[in-house]
Amino acid sequence: MLKLDKVGKTYRIGAFGGQELRAVHDVSFQVNPGEVVSLIGESGSGKSTIGKMVLRLLPPSAGAITLDGTPEADYYRHVQGVFQDPFSSYNPIFKADRVFEMVRQGFGLPSQDWREKVEAALRSVRLDPGAVLGKYPHQLSGGQLQRMLIARALLLELKVLVADEIISMLDASTRIDVLNLLGELRERGLGILFITHDLSLGNYVSDRTVVLYKGRMVETGRTDRVFGDPRHPYTRRLLASVPQLHRKWSEEEEQPEPEAECLFHAPGEGWVEPDHFVGCAFGGEQDECPRAAEAVVIPLR
Numbered sequence: 001m002l003k004l005d006k007v008g009k010t011y012r013i014g015a016f017g018g019q020e021l022r023a024v025h026d027v028s029f030q031v032n033p034g035e036v037v038s039l040i041g042e043s044g045s046g047k048s049t050i051g052k053m054v055l056r057l058l059p060p061s062a063g064a065i066t067l068d069g070t071p072e073a074d075y076y077r078h079v080q081g082v083f084q085d086p087f088s089s090y091n092p093i094f095k096a097d098r099v100f101e102m103v104r105q106g107f108g109l110p111s112q113d114w115r116e117k118v119e120a121a122l123r124s125v126r127l128d129p130g131a132v133l134g135k136y137p138h139q140l141s142g143g144q145l146q147r148m149l150i151a152r153a154l155l156l157e158l159k160v161l162v163a164d165e166i167i168s169m170l171d172a173s174t175r176i177d178v179l180n181l182l183g184e185l186r187e188r189g190l191g192i193l194f195i196t197h198d199l200s201l202g203n204y205v206s207d208r209t210v211v212l213y214k215g216r217m218v219e220t221g222r223t224d225r226v227f228g229d230p231r232h233p234y235t236r237r238l239l240a241s242v243p244q245l246h247r248k249w250s251e252e253e254e255q256p257e258p259e260a261e262c263l264f265h266a267p268g269e270g271w272v273e274p275d276h277f278v279g280c281a282f283g284g285e286q287d288e289c290p291r292a293a294e295a296v297v298i299p300l301r
């Protein structure tokens with residue numbers, strides 16, 4: 001089980017790193033084996049920063065990230081990531097399957113039976129080894145390249161896959177294939193952290209959802225509860241802003257603003273039901289909240 005416990009990240013910014021930007025505050029959640037957890041939030045809400053900390057590409061400034069008490073050296077074999085742009089993960093002048101050889105060398109894995117293992121991993125992501133091995137990146141589609149990256153991660157005794165906006169650059173028909181592939185990997189016991197700004201994707205793919213606002217968790221719980229009965233006003237706003245098929249944009253614009261809800265302070269903060277948490281987007285720090293003085297909090301139920 002991957003566990004984040006009160007994780008925070010502060011970046012040093014400005015000339016000579018003289019200023020601080022708190023990108024992630026006090027984030028705690030877990031990803032169990034065979035579970036997809038989606039991390040949802042607007043641009044800049046800290047999703048990728050959390051993904052990078054989980055992948056140990058960035059050190060947390062506070063809190064801890066652990067995987068079953070795994071020793072540090074083994075962590076990288078068990079927790080791997082796939083990112084938005086599959087093309088940038090390949091060197092265009094080398095054949096695409098060089099990524100497999102690089103991972104073998106990088107982790108000092110034996111060359112014996114390697115080809116068979118690679119072919120088995122490719123088949124498990126529903127790729128025909130004969131159709132992709134020996135090809136250059138430009139000869140393969142974005143969906144095939146993305147699947148190869150997932151196959152590469154599978155060769156490393158993967159326990160948790162961090163999928164950061166992995167389908168946003170794929171076309172509609174390939175997207176659903178990759179999403180269904182994630183579903184199959186989940187069935188096989190993989191834990192998946194699915195990072196997206198797209199609420200409908202998060203709803204489609206995940207068992208549990210974490211909603212972020214400016215680096216803070218404002219709501220988390222079972223996806224059917226968070227989407228079916230959102231308690232934080234921010235989550236409600238997000239859900240209301242998803243375009244709906246039967247409505248035109250002009251009609252959307254005519255919708256009145258919801259009244260008298262402070263966007264940030266949710267009534268009944270805390271555990272509103274088992275496995276459904278609602279928190280203040282400012283961590284209860286009143287002086288940070290621009291609307292604290294004017295906030296009128298109404299009961300949501």
Ligand SMILES: Nc1ncnc2c1ncn2[C@@H]1O[C@H](COP(=O)(O)OP(=O)(O)OP(=O)(O)O)[C@@H](O)[C@H]1O
Nearest residue numbers: 011013021023042043044045046047048049050197
């Ligand atoms: N290396 C960095 N140095 C300084 N600030 C950073 C760095 N990386 C991200 N940030 C800042 O941290 C905040 C969170 O960024 P992050 O990329 O994690 O958000 P995100 O939710 O993934 O956004 P997006 O969906 O646009 O990728 C932003 O304000 C961003 O500008």
